[in-house]
Amino acid sequence: MLYLVLACDVLFWVFLVGGLAARYAAGWRTLGGVLLLCVPLIDVVLLAATVLSIRNGAEPTVWHGLSAAYLGITVVYGHRTVRWADAKLARRFGEAAPPPRPKLYGRAAIVDAWTSWLTFLLAYALSVGLMFGLVVLVGGLDEGAPLLVWLNPLTKVLVYSLLWPVLTTIWPGKAPEASEKG
Template structure:
């Protein structure tokens, strides 16, 4: 079995970086093949590799710990990273797909809506709950790795990431709360040009 416990798990850190780079390579390459070159089959194949990156990272992290590598902050970072990519990865793919589609002949971008009132409040809370979901997945994966290690004492390096993740979750709550209190008003309608009679 491949040894993944080099230098206290630092290889996991480099694997996270590699997975992030590969995410963008497969994403941009797949969309370029689909829209720029017209190779839809190749483009689709490359895009299918995007979610497999998370599977590889998760598998490598689990194997690393099961092979006897002492849990490190990098194993915890892997769990935190995976929680974020599970929630935001698909949205990133959809965003990039729309960009490429418009760039290569599918029409102009629709005007970005100016959110105000109830729509702004709903959008702000949706964004926060989306991060809450990513937070829950990350925390679940971290404690899953702790369970593999056996005890909270041994898994202490993994739990380091609970602090920054929780801080971001709490601090980001300021935005939806503020938007709820001050949702903004609809912009004033632009004055219509006067028309001459006769």
């Protein structure tokens, strides 16, 4: 299962880079689009393989739990990563104007910090939901305990990352002062 998770992660980047290279560097927009559409299919393959492995009687392992954790994160962040990389290359190859620089001070900084944390909270919730779904699939906590090993590091990241929006809310930063020429 570990090798399948690693293969899916490698394939994510292969399809992303290949799709963007085909779209922008080679000018093959259709092929690039098809390769980018394969990115979410990797998650479907990993989910199906994980469920089939468990249903076919495989011993539930920590790697099945990693699969669930990985899926929760990639479902939430995968599309964002593809959009971000696509926008970067579109600007690089002159097909899009650069966006205005974000204001990362004051209220905008607070909203950005809480939005980022809530996005991770969604990824965390999906990961935990998938882990507990696998526990139910294997017949309960007695057999499914190894699946929940990834709860500890995910929960730590969730709790520690809460510091950023809390601190940003307390100290949101000030607008940069406009430099006066004259």
